Amino acid sequence: METIIEIKDLTFGYSSDQEVLKNINLSINKGEWITILGHNGSGKSTLSKLLIGLLKARNGTIRVDGLLLDENTVYDIRKKIGIVFQNPDNQFVGVTVRDDIAFGLENLQIEREEMIERIDSFSKKVDMFEYLNKEPQQLSGGQKQRVAIAGILAMETDVIIFDEATSMLDPKGRRKIMEYMRKLNEEGTTIITITHDMKEAVESDRIVVLKDGKILKTDTSTNVLNDKATLEQSNLELLLPLELLYYLNENHVDRKELKDYLWQLSLSE
Amino acid sequence: MKNIVIGRYVPGKGFLYTLDPRTKIIALLLLMAGTFIIDELIHMVVAIAMIGIILLIGKISIRRVYLGLRPLLFLLIFTFAFQILFNTQGELLYEMPLYYSPLTIGLVALVVVTWMLTKKYIRFKLIYFLIMVALSLFIFSTLNEPFVFGQGAFTVYEDALQMALFIMLRLIIIVTLSTILTITTKPTDLNLGLESVLKPLKIVRVNTEEIAMIISIALRYIPTLLDEANKIMLAQASRGVDFQEGKLKEKVMQIVSLLVPMFIISFKRSDELANAMEARSFVPGQPRTRLHQLVWKTLDTLVIIFAIGFLFGSIYIRVMV
Numbered sequence: 400m401e402t403i404i405e406i407k408d409l410t411f412g413y414s415s416d417q418e419v420l421k422n423i424n425l426s427i428n429k430g431e432w433i434t435i436l437g438h439n440g441s442g443k444s445t446l447s448k449l450l451i452g453l454l455k456a457r458n459g460t461i462r463v464d465g466l467l468l469d470e471n472t473v474y475d476i477r478k479k480i481g482i483v484f485q486n487p488d489n490q491f492v493g494v495t496v497r498d499d500i501a502f503g504l505e506n507l508q509i510e511r512e513e514m515i516e517r518i519d520s521f522s523k524k525v526d527m528f529e530y531l532n533k534e535p536q537q538l539s540g541g542q543k544q545r546v547a548i549a550g551i552l553a554m555e556t557d558v559i560i561f562d563e564a565t566s567m568l569d570p571k572g573r574r575k576i577m578e579y580m581r582k583l584n585e586e587g588t589t590i591i592t593i594t595h596d597m598k599e600a601v602e603s604d605r606i607v608v609l610k611d612g613k614i615l616k617t618d619t620s621t622n623v624l625n626d627k628a629t630l631e632q633s634n635l636e637l638l639l640p641l642e643l644l645y646y647l648n649e650n651h652v653d654r655k656e657l658k659d660y661l662w663q664l665s666l667s668e
Numbered sequence: 669m670k671n672i673v674i675g676r677y678v679p680g681k682g683f684l685y686t687l688d689p690r691t692k693i694i695a696l697l698l699l700m701a702g703t704f705i706i707d708e709l710i711h712m713v714v715a716i717a718m719i720g721i722i723l724l725i726g727k728i729s730i731r732r733v734y735l736g737l738r739p740l741l742f743l744l745i746f747t748f749a750f751q752i753l754f755n756t757q758g759e760l761l762y763e764m765p766l767y768y769s770p771l772t773i774g775l776v777a778l779v780v781v782t783w784m785l786t787k788k789y790i791r792f793k794l795i796y797f798l799i800m801v802a803l804s805l806f807i808f809s810t811l812n813e814p815f816v817f818g819q820g821a822f823t824v825y826e827d828a829l830q831m832a833l834f835i836m837l838r839l840i841i842i843v844t845l846s847t848i849l850t851i852t853t854k855p856t857d858l859n860l861g862l863e864s865v866l867k868p869l870k871i872v873r874v875n876t877e878e879i880a881m882i883i884s885i886a887l888r889y890i891p892t893l894l895d896e897a898n899k900i901m902l903a904q905a906s907r908g909v910d911f912q913e914g915k916l917k918e919k920v921m922q923i924v925s926l927l928v929p930m931f932i933i934s935f936k937r938s939d940e941l942a943n944a945m946e947a948r949s950f951v952p953g954q955p956r957t958r959l960h961q962l963v964w965k966t967l968d969t970l971v972i973i974f975a976i977g978f979l980f981g982s983i984y985i986r987v988m989v
Contacts, residue, residue, distance in 0.1 A: 451947050474951060482947045489937050490944035494856050494888050501959035503948040508957045515959070536891045550948065 400428040409459035419445050420612045432590045434600040437609030438634040443593045447562045481551030485563040487543035497531040503554040521553040541572020558589040597638045677854050684726040684852040689861025691968040698975035702982040703841045736847035751832035758827030766808040766820045776804045855887045
């Protein structure tokens with residue numbers, strides 16, 4: 400498999416006495432869907448900012464598609480990686496949906512005719528074509544986030560990072576965004592999901608568990624989710640089905656015991 | 669707060685809507701300059717009639733223009749009063765003696781106090797206020813007994829009236845013209861037009877593209893920030909801050925309790941927005957292509973010719989006639 404992002408010995412801190420990320424080593428394959436799972440303050444969003452050169456690493460290297468990230472290549476690398484951020488309001492640059500999708504294209508100096516074509520086709524892809532002339536105040540959070548996705552898609556990047564992109568949405572909006580992630584991944588886009596929510600991690604190919612700036616474990620989703628010890632260590636909230644799974648793995652239970660345990664779980668939720 | 673009327677785009681049809689924003693901006697400037705050059709009342713009336721015709725052809729409701737003019741009322745009254753009181757050139761038109769004595773001053777003070785106490789209960793405040801002013805003047809001008817203190821006069825000169833009238837008319841024309849511009853042009857188009865009109869400033873190293881970008885982001889975030897301000901006001905109200913009432917000192921505290929969180933949130937927002945923009949390959953100062961492009965039509969040329977004609981016409985009249 401071809402590697403698209405290669406991170407070696409990456410260390411970063413906002414001030415000299417503190418390290419948000421410590422010796423991160425990670426390689427991400429082309430076409431892969433990888434989740435970076437971590438609690439609040441684990442450094443997962445910092446990692447995404449480092450990847451597109453919004454922050455400068457203290458140590459270590461990042462290679463994207465063979466290109467070493469530095470001052471000269473940062474703009475080329477941003478053409479390869481797109482990010483959908485957490486707050487839908489704070490990444491909506493245009494006055495209308497159309498203008499917002501156009502923003503990235505204008506920056507890439509795409510010709511106007513091509514721009515119009517791309518805006519139409521990518522707004523259809525996220526089901527926002529009918530909303531092209533709407534202003535952000537007239538849209539829901541989920542719709543704004545879909546516009547953000549269309550804006551990134553239109554730039555035709557190889558990699559899309561979803562940096563907690565669903566955490567401010569309602570369940571319906573979140574499901575919709577998850578659907579697009581799946582569809583995009585099937586079409587061959589490399590997807591990096593950054594989240595603290597295990598539900599989002601379940602569908603991805605691989606999971607990287609981050610804790611206090613260190614990688615706790617990198618493995619296939621199935622393996623990570625089966626690893627109770629790591630997940631408990633990671634300060635993350637376990638999913639109900641997972642807890643049940645662990646319980647069933649560890650105990651041979653009869654019906655009554657199972658019933659009692661289920662009650663106990665549902666009450667502790 | 670969302671219903672700010674001045675400077676707001678009102679969707680509609682008519683030739684003014686189809687004009688290029690550049691045309692409208694340039695024509696506005698030319699017409700404004702023209703009205704400043706005119707110094708004869710009769711020509712001013714012609715100019716006003718012309719603007720009336722523009723309003724009619726452009727199918728712009730007079731009510732909208734009036735709403736645009738309303739905030740100007742205070743300024744108009746102020747300049748009028750200022751001219752009447754201090755301009756003493758030309759022929760004396762009217763003179764009213766004023767007598768200052770303990771009696772008149774006391775009576776006027778009484779009138780003022782009555783006004784302060786009763787204004788809450790009167791519906792037509794402006795008319796009531798004018799009646800009170802007239803009453804005060806009447807007191808000053810008639811009661812010269814007892815204890816004569818001194819005497820002054822309230823005078824109206826010809827030039828004062830003329831100047832006041834001209835300033836008023838000019839202000840009305842300027843505001844009407846700019847109201848026409850803002851209600852027929854979308855803020856984004858206006859911004860685009862401004863950017864290309866200001867392009868010559870690039871020679872003196874003013875980055876017009878960046879200014880246009882800043883304006884367009886400001887336009888984008890005004891409604892968001894208003895929403896936020898509303899939310900904060902509600903949050904503070906639920907903690908017991910009353911934004912409706914209170915003395916000056918309390919008002920200041922209320923505004924601080926609104927402004928501080930607004931500033932913090934805005935800074936955080938702009939930080940995130942800057943990240944999002946950079947992540948989408950925005951590099952300040954780099955050339956960009958544009959989705960919106962302005963198209964110059966024959967009608968635009970005609971309008972510009974008309975505006976230039978108006979300016980030169982008024983210069984000609986001023987110099988030659």
